[in-house]
Amino acid sequence: MQQSYGSIVRRQQQLIRCLVGDYCSKDTLHLVNKGIRMQSVMGGGGPLEVEALSILRSISPVLDSTKHKGQAGKIAVIGGCREYTGAPYFAAISALKIGADLSHVFCTRDAAPVIKGYSPELIVHPLLEESYNVRDEDKTSISKKVLDEVDKWMERFDCLVIGPGLGRDPFLLDCVSDIMRHARRSNVPMVIDGDGLFLVTNSIDLVKGYPLAVLTPNVNEYKRLVNKVLDCEVNEQDGPQQLLSLAKSIGGVTILRKGKSDYISDGKAVKSVSIYGSPRRCGGQGDILSGSVAVFVGWGRELVSKVKMDENPTMLGCIAGSALVRKAASVAFQDNKRSTLTTDIIQCLGTSFEALCPVGSKSHV
Ligand SMILES: NC(=O)C1=CN([C@@H]2O[C@H](COP(=O)(O)OP(=O)(O)OC[C@H]3O[C@@H](n4cnc5c(N)ncnc54)[C@H](O)[C@@H]3O)[C@@H](O)[C@H]2O)[C@@H](O)CC1
Numbered sequence: 001m002q003q004s005y006g007s008i009v010r011r012q013q014q015l016i017r018c019l020v021g022d023y024c025s026k027d028t029l030h031l032v033n034k035g036i037r038m039q040s041v042m043g044g045g046g047p048l049e050v051e052a053l054s055i056l057r058s059i060s061p062v063l064d065s066t067k068h069k070g071q072a073g074k075i076a077v078i079g080g081c082r083e084y085t086g087a088p089y090f091a092a093i094s095a096l097k098i099g100a101d102l103s104h105v106f107c108t109r110d111a112a113p114v115i116k117g118y119s120p121e122l123i124v125h126p127l128l129e130e131s132y133n134v135r136d137e138d139k140t141s142i143s144k145k146v147l148d149e150v151d152k153w154m155e156r157f158d159c160l161v162i163g164p165g166l167g168r169d170p171f172l173l174d175c176v177s178d179i180m181r182h183a184r185r186s187n188v189p190m191v192i193d194g195d196g197l198f199l200v201t202n203s204i205d206l207v208k209g210y211p212l213a214v215l216t217p218n219v220n221e222y223k224r225l226v227n228k229v230l231d232c233e234v235n236e237q238d239g240p241q242q243l244l245s246l247a248k249s250i251g252g253v254t255i256l257r258k259g260k261s262d263y264i265s266d267g268k269a270v271k272s273v274s275i276y277g278s279p280r281r282c283g284g285q286g287d288i289l290s291g292s293v294a295v296f297v298g299w300g301r302e303l304v305s306k307v308k309m310d311e312n313p314t315m316l317g318c319i320a321g322s323a324l325v326r327k328a329a330s331v332a333f334q335d336n337k338r339s340t341l342t343t344d345i346i347q348c349l350g351t352s353f354e355a356l357c358p359v360g361s362k363s364h365v
């Protein structure tokens with residue numbers, strides 16, 4: 001990617017300003033723990049609150065005429081089955097709306113025409129199969145075919161989103177487990193959401209110790225993860241500390257716990273994003289988030305490798321994604337009130353992004 005040295009330095013300086021003193025090492029963990037206790041008493045917007053908007057501005061790439069297609073991001077959603085076609089569409093179209101160049105969906109054969117029908121922008125691969133469509137004797141050859149097909153594309157992707165609308169069919173989940181193992185071998189980041197979290201909660205080794213894995217659980221998914229991994233109940237009194245332990249127990253994956261405030265931890269630090277969102281809880285908002293985080297993780301990774309910073313790009317990606325989706329939800333709610341739907345929020349992604357990080361702003365010239 002061709003960017004002026006000046007613009008890279010400006011983004012680095014912005015990042016340092018928002019992270020210095022915030023981001024902790026092992027040595028300062030006790031200080032963070034102290035902060036965590038304060039946060040649990042104070043609620044959202046306390047000492048763990050991060051300068052999310054500065055991070056979003058810092059990691060968003062400059063738009064200029066030297067770029068070619070693909071440089072702003074290529075993501076793939078693995079999801080979409082007979083029951084759910086909305087979720088993978090929401091994730092994949094959100095990625096495009098915030099600035100990715102290409103967005104693919106790998107879904108089951110019968111979900112594909114439906115998803116294609118929602119949008120000509122998406123590249124849809126009718127590849128996955130559920131048990132009801134497969135004879136036992138064909139299972140081995142079909143899973144090999146699925147894996148071979150996805151592998152052809154794998155290294156082109158900056159991030160995968162695993163799980164929106166994936167369903168829970170055991171044969172399909174076995175195939176997706178193989179895809180995840182291959183992605184991991186190729187160092188491709190993965191955002192795991194929805195039924196992907198169901199899979200991972202039951203097979204934690206798929207992500208354990210993989211620093212490029214991001215889990216984005218909602219309230220139920222978080223409860224199941226805590227039960228399974230920490231073998232206890234969710235502790236609301238010391239929520240951030242428990243999140244830190246959970247991320248650490250899964251070997252330093254990044255977890256974005258969605259809720260009234262979003263809490264994000266990679267097992268070393270905990271941050272919160274409490275920008276006002278929307279009181280509407282219609283289905284699909286988490287799918288917007290997973291697609292958005294995938295793009296920001298790709299951008300965060302690129303920036304961190306360019307300026308050789310010791311920051312975790314998955315933390316940066318989660319913080320930026322959380323901030324943008326919450327802002328878009330609040331804008332959509334202002335316009336639509338009780339009738340706010342996921343498609344309304346998607347429509348507000350562009351204007352919200354522009355309000356937070358204008359294309360013509362200083363760092364974009
Ligand atoms: N339009 C669409 O196609 C959408 C599809 N979605 C997909 O739907 C699938 C399931 O996601 P959900 O978010 O509904 O999954 P959840 O596991 O959060 O919830 C499933 C349902 O079971 C209940 N439930 C599950 N576990 C529970 C527990 N331990 N305690 C209390 N209640 C519990 C929940 O209240 C909910 O009604 C995913 O693949 C997801 O991506 C959602 O993203 C929403 C939109």
Ligand SMILES: Nc1ncnc2c1ncn2[C@@H]1O[C@H](COP(=O)(O)OP(=O)(O)OP(=O)(O)O)[C@@H](O)[C@H]1O
Nearest residue numbers: 218258259260262277278283284285286287289325
């Ligand atoms: N109580 C809340 N107040 C404000 N924002 C919230 C609240 N709960 C969740 N959110 C925000 O809504 C978005 C989706 O979170 P949610 O918990 O609804 O995900 P989900 O259940 O996985 O959604 P989906 O229906 O797509 O599966 C996130 O951006 C999160 O920050």
Ligand SMILES: [Mg+2]
Nearest residue numbers: 194218286287
């Ligand atoms: Mg969800």
